[in-house]
Amino acid sequence: MFQLIRYILLDIVRTRFLLFYTALLLLSSIGMFQLDADTGKVLLSLMNIVLIVVPLISVVFSTIHFYNSYEFIELMLSQPIDRRLIFWAEFVATALSLVLAFLVGVGLPLVFYGGAVGGSMLLFSGSMLTVAFVSLAFLSSVLTRDKARAIGLALAFWLYFTLIYDAFVLWVVYQFSDYPLETATLVLVSLNPVDLARILMMLQLDISALMGYSGAFFKLFFGTATGAWFSSVLLVVWSFLPVVIATRIFQRKDL
Amino acid sequence: MNFRTFLTVLLFLLAQLADARVLRVSKQGPFRLLSQAVRAARAGDTISIAAGVYSEPNVLIQKPLFLLGEKGAVLDGQGKHEILTIAKTRVTVQGLTFRRSGRSNMDDYAGIKVHDAHGSRFINNTFDETFFGIHLSNTDSAYIAGNRLKATAANEYELGNGIHLWKCRWARIENNHITGHRDGIYFEFVTNSQITRNQSRQNMRYGLHFMFCDDNTYESNVFSKNGAGVAVMYTKGVRMLNNLFEENWGAAAYGLLLKDIRDSEVRGNRFLNNTSGIYMEGTSRTLFENNLFRGNGWAIQLQASCDGNTLRRNNFAGNTFDIATNGHVVLNTVNGNYWDKYQGYDLNRDGVGDVPYYPVSLFASLSEQIPSAMLLWRSFLVFMLERAEKVMPAIIPVDLRDNQPQLQPHDLHQRSR
Numbered sequence: 182m183f184q185l186i187r188y189i190l191l192d193i194v195r196t197r198f199l200l201f202y203t204a205l206l207l208l209s210s211i212g213m214f215q216l217d218a219d220t221g222k223v224l225l226s227l228m229n230i231v232l233i234v235v236p237l238i239s240v241v242f243s244t245i246h247f248y249n250s251y252e253f254i255e256l257m258l259s260q261p262i263d264r265r266l267i268f269w270a271e272f273v274a275t276a277l278s279l280v281l282a283f284l285v286g287v288g289l290p291l292v293f294y295g296g297a298v299g300g301s302m303l304l305f306s307g308s309m310l311t312v313a314f315v316s317l318a319f320l321s322s323v324l325t326r327d328k329a330r331a332i333g334l335a336l337a338f339w340l341y342f343t344l345i346y347d348a349f350v351l352w353v354v355y356q357f358s359d360y361p362l363e364t365a366t367l368v369l370v371s372l373n374p375v376d377l378a379r380i381l382m383m384l385q386l387d388i389s390a391l392m393g394y395s396g397a398f399f400k401l402f403f404g405t406a407t408g409a410w411f412s413s414v415l416l417v418v419w420s421f422l423p424v425v426i427a428t429r430i431f432q433r434k435d436l
Numbered sequence: 437m438n439f440r441t442f443l444t445v446l447l448f449l450l451a452q453l454a455d456a457r458v459l460r461v462s463k464q465g466p467f468r469l470l471s472q473a474v475r476a477a478r479a480g481d482t483i484s485i486a487a488g489v490y491s492e493p494n495v496l497i498q499k500p501l502f503l504l505g506e507k508g509a510v511l512d513g514q515g516k517h518e519i520l521t522i523a524k525t526r527v528t529v530q531g532l533t534f535r536r537s538g539r540s541n542m543d544d545y546a547g548i549k550v551h552d553a554h555g556s557r558f559i560n561n562t563f564d565e566t567f568f569g570i571h572l573s574n575t576d577s578a579y580i581a582g583n584r585l586k587a588t589a590a591n592e593y594e595l596g597n598g599i600h601l602w603k604c605r606w607a608r609i610e611n612n613h614i615t616g617h618r619d620g621i622y623f624e625f626v627t628n629s630q631i632t633r634n635q636s637r638q639n640m641r642y643g644l645h646f647m648f649c650d651d652n653t654y655e656s657n658v659f660s661k662n663g664a665g666v667a668v669m670y671t672k673g674v675r676m677l678n679n680l681f682e683e684n685w686g687a688a689a690y691g692l693l694l695k696d697i698r699d700s701e702v703r704g705n706r707f708l709n710n711t712s713g714i715y716m717e718g719t720s721r722t723l724f725e726n727n728l729f730r731g732n733g734w735a736i737q738l739q740a741s742c743d744g745n746t747l748r749r750n751n752f753a754g755n756t757f758d759i760a761t762n763g764h765v766v767l768n769t770v771n772g773n774y775w776d777k778y779q780g781y782d783l784n785r786d787g788v789g790d791v792p793y794y795p796v797s798l799f800a801s802l803s804e805q806i807p808s809a810m811l812l813w814r815s816f817l818v819f820m821l822e823r824a825e826k827v828m829p830a831i832i833p834v835d836l837r838d839n840q841p842q843l844q845p846h847d848l849h850q851r852s853r
Binding site for chain 1: 806809813814815817818819
């Protein structure tokens with residue numbers, strides 16, 4: 182399996198897209214640190230990158246990569262290797278390369294400009310979000326055979342988790358505003374990796390916004406060790422659940 | 437010769453002049469206890485207390501005296517009773533340390549309790565673990581300066597207020613440091629008083645708390661990290677100048693809570709890193725000028741019950757929300773402030789933005805109605821909604837706007853009194 186991962190990694194690096202992605206992240210992070218002296222503000226801007234750009238790139242790149250490696254996968258399948266192994270090698274290699282790109286692109290400037298302590302949650306959430314969206318990309322890739330449709334589906338996932346789902350939550354909260362909604366919102370938010378990542382980061386960066394009566398409730402939950410563990414574990418679940426489902430589909434799939 | 441010794445000598449000489457005596461309390465005698473000296477003293481005498489710890493039950497003073505503590509003079513209440521009670525006279529207490537008064541919510545034990553003692557003065561005393569520190573009632577023209585009060589307790593009910601005044605006029609309260617009490621400074625029916633350069637930090641409830649206290653001036657005080665910040669109510673003619681309100685964090689913590697305040701001034705203050713810089717309801721005809729709001733969750737929560745207030749020449753920077761309100765009717769004037777979130781332009785280069793600034797953001801209004809929605813703050817959706825609302829305001833109160841937003845922050849160091 183390590184051999185496989187190595188080959189795939191080399192293949193990904195050869196496309197140069199990954200280097201471009203790393204450079205983009207590096208440039209924007211450094212640029213932000215240069216433009217604004219306030220580390221807190223920069224971290225908030227970086228948070229927007231983590232929440233919007235990183236999932237988008239991860240999901241689209243992974244889908245395209247999967248279809249580009251279709252022939253390689255078919256070739257490997259003709260060998261006496263377990264199907265699951267090939268699929269997971271693809272997943273691990275893709276996720277690993279994107280996470281590394283993210284850590285270099287955002288993590289290095291963070292360490293360099295001294296925001297690493299406040300930004301540790303940013304790096305963790307960003308990495309987990311990357312894995313989650315690679316995972317979702319693999320799911321959309323096995324759900325359909327057509328590359329264009331798969332990319333469409335991947336984009337739909339992205340749109341759903343960053344925008345549509347939140348609109349739904351807002352609508353629910355608005356409709357049932359006469360009821361005590363704290364626990365319900367908590368559950369709803371847990372069902373979206375982007376929201377989870379956002380809240381985890383906000384707890385570390387922008388605590389003021391979460392204050393007020395409800396804020397105190399959320400902070401009481403997410404702010405404690407249990408809450409932080411809960412949301413971190415949920416993020417990990419989100420990272421692997423889609424790919425586990427995808428593996429099951431892939432095993433039975435007629436390529 | 438330092439100031440304190442000088443003062444002691446001066447008082448000593450003056451006492452001689454006035455045919456008053458100096459009675460000395462020390463472990464060696466002539467008086468071994470303060471109460472003995474008080475009993476022996478005549479009106480106008482000075483009682484000088486030497487270093488040492490004096491544990492005696494409540495000392496009652498009913499004649500005009502000067503109490504001077506030498507360095508290291510400690511009156512210990514042993515956690516059982518009130519330490520000093522002053523009634524119907526004019527007394528000066530200086531340089532003493534009061535330690536461990538009894539704790540009782542029935543009797544309101546204090547380090548020094550004062551009744552009807554007009555013109556009394558309390559200077560440079562230290563209060564360690566007293567229930568109430570200085571407790572004045574019906575005492576006009578009191579002077580309380582340079583005292584240090586410190587208390588610790590796990591629960592609010594085990595604490596009294598640091599400086600507590602009830603029904604007093606013309607008080608001057610200066611340079612006191614108050615930590616760990618229930619309310620740092622508590623006033624009820626205190627009028628025409630000056631509260632200057634005090635520091636009230638880490639008190640369990642409010643740094644400053646007053647009701648029915650007309651025409652007082654609060655200047656250059658620091659209110660920091662108090663449980664619920666500063667809360668002031670039912671008062672007119674308050675002047676708050678150049679104070680610092682900072683780090684009041686929590687679900688119900690405010691830098692400054694104004695409730696039913698009218699005809700007042702809030703000028704030159706700094707509100708830094710509070711959950712809510714100013715929360716006001718029922719506030720009328722009050723001027724907010726030259727204040728700095730930085731790093732607050734809400735800089736100002738302006739409830740719709742406020743009218744006739746003016747906000748001008750303030751600086752708003754780095755707040756999550758600048759202004760939140762709960763209604764559409766706007767009866768207040770907001771003009772000529774600096775807002776760091778302002779994105780307009782200035783074509784004629786007069787330093788004033790050409791398009792108005794709407795300080796109430798959509799999400800601030802939304803979360804005011806539904807606090808749970810706060811969980812969506814900083815999401816992509818909210819960002820998009822804010823943008824849409826900016827282009828076409830539908831939810832925010834459009835009348836609440838700054839028609840002359842400044843492009844550069846005001847230089848608040850050049851402010852005038």
